[in-house]
Amino acid sequence: MNTPMIRNLPSLIFLIFVCCNGNQNVVIPIDPSELSFKKGDCLYFEIDSVFFGSAIVIDFSKDEGGLWYGLCFINYYDTIRPVKANIIDHKLFGRKVQSSQNKEGYIIALDSEFINDSCLRMNKSKINVIGHFSLIDELKIGSEGATSDYNKMIASFKYGLDKRKVPPDNYKEHINKLDNFRPEEYFMLKDFIKESK
Numbered sequence: 615m616n617t618p619m620i621r622n623l624p625s626l627i628f629l630i631f632v633c634c635n636g637n638q639n640v641v642i643p644i645d646p647s648e649l650s651f652k653k654g655d656c657l658y659f660e661i662d663s664v665f666f667g668s669a670i671v672i673d674f675s676k677d678e679g680g681l682w683y684g685l686c687f688i689n690y691y692d693t694i695r696p697v698k699a700n701i702i703d704h705k706l707f708g709r710k711v712q713s714s715q716n717k718e719g720y721i722i723a724l725d726s727e728f729i730n731d732s733c734l735r736m737n738k739s740k741i742n743v744i745g746h747f748s749l750i751d752e753l754k755i756g757s758e759g760a761t762s763d764y765n766k767m768i769a770s771f772k773y774g775l776d777k778r779k780v781p782p783d784n785y786k787e788h789i790n791k792l793d794n795f796r797p798e799e800y801f802m803l804k805d806f807i808k809e810s811k
Contacts, residue, residue, distance in 0.1 A: 641675060641676065641677060642676040642677060642678070643676070644674065644675075644676045644681065648676075648681060649674065649681075650683075650731065650734065650735070651671045651674075651683055651734075651743065652671065652746075653671055653672060653673065653674070653749060654670065654671065654746050654747045654748055654749045655670070655671045655743050655745075655746050656668065656669075656670045656671075656688075656698060656701055656743065656744050656745050656746065656747060657669050657670070657671070657685070657741055657742065657743055657744065658690075658695060658696045658741070658742055658744050659737075659740055659741045659767075659768075660740040660741075661691070661768055661771070661772075664693055665691060665692065665693055666690070666691075666692060666693070666694070666695050666696060667687065667688075667690060667691055667768070667771050668687070668688040668690035668696050668701055668704070668744070669685035669686060669687045669688055669727075669771075670685070670686050670688060670706070670747065670749075670803070671683055671684065671685060672684050672685070672686045672724055672726055672749065672753060672755065673726060673728075673755060675728070679730065679762075680730050680731055680732060681730070681731035682728040682729065682730055682731070682760065683728065683729050683731065683734065684726040684727070684728050684755065684758075685726065685727050685728075685729055685767075686706050686707060686708070686724045686725060686726055686727075687706070687707045687725070687727065687770075687771050687774055688701060688704045688705065688706055688707075688803060689704055689705045689706075689707070689775065689778070689800055690704050691775060696744055697744055697745075698744050698745030701744065701745070701803065702803060702804055702807075703802075703803075703804070704803055705800035705801060705802055705803060706724055706800065706801050706802075706803050706806065707724065707725040707774045707778070707798065707800070708722055708723055708724040708725055708756055708798075708799055708800070708801045709722075709723055709725065709756045709757065709782070709785070709797040709798055709799055710722055710723075710782075710785035710797065710799060711723050711754075711756060711785060711797075712785050712786055712788065719785075719786070720785045721754055722754065722801055723754040723755055723756030723757075724753065724754065724755060724756060724801070724806070725755075725756050725757040725758075725759075725774065725798070726755050726756075726757070726758050726759070727758075727759045727760070727761065727767060727770050727771075728758060728759065728760040728761075729760075729761060729762075729767055730760075730761070730762035732762060733761065733762045733763060733764055733767065736764070737764045740764070747803075747806075747807045748807060748808040749806055749807060749808065750806055750807070750808055753806060756797075774798065777796065777798040778798050778799065778800055780796060782796055782797055782798055782799045783795055783796045783797060785797060
């Protein structure tokens with residue numbers, strides 16, 4: 615059977631593949647000189663005219679939308695501007711993810727909010743580096759969000775603080791609890807820092 619449809623099937627499959635994948639972001643290589651922040655930089659940011667929050671850069675990427683910094687928020691919420699020395703005893707936003715590859719049955723993954731470079735540049739008077747930590751190589755990323763809006767970044771930080779007021783569900787309950795599953799936990803920042811020799 616040699617109908618026009620069958621003869622053109624390979625072209626049709628290719629066209630469907632291109633159309634379906636056309637909306638995916640293409641990752642672009644990053645020149646280190648482009649980076650305003652590097653992995654391990656600890657930042658503070660103004661939440662409002664009174665309070666400060668903090669985050670650590672755990673990742674970055676670039677696509678056609680620009681350069682993105684993966685920030686893991688720290689549970690610092692205070693009227694005093696944080697310094698590196700008092701951040702070390704705070705906690706990172708994260709979760710336990712079930713895994714058969716670890717004897718514990720889970721891996722610890724840090725939650726990341728990817729913030730567009732344009733947002734950070736437009737609000738540079740509200741964001742500053744307070745120091746740098748050398749992070750462990752085995753860092754895993756859990757939940758991911760993304761925004762180009764400073765107010766949405768602050769809302770994400772506050773939402774994360776609020777979610778962690780309730781004790782987390784056990785990581786094994788993610789299937790049977792579905793929409794009611796609450797995996798959000800805190801993990802000590804110092805557990806993700808390489809020991810200095």
